[in-house]
Amino acid sequence: MGLNPFLEWTLPNAIIKFRQGFGRLIRNETDYGVVTILDSRVVTKSYGKIFIRSLHRCGYATGNTEYITKMIKEHIDRL
Secondary structure (H helix, E strand, O other): OOOOHHHHHHHHHHHHHHHHHHHHHOOOOOOOOOOOOOOOHHHHOOOHHHHHHOOOOOOOOOOOHHHHHHHHHHHHHHO
């Protein structure tokens, strides 16, 4: 059929599981959390943007460990 199995099957299923993981963290409007994704493909591969866009109301930051740790601390301090 000329379809790409990664784009047509694997990626959509991975995104569903990714979103389900977030759903287990955030159950209602008063919940909050921080998720750290240690797989660089989320920012280096074109399909990584699809993962980020699938999380409608989330902010995100990229950088080295020191920067991300600082961003997480600032986020938690604001709560």
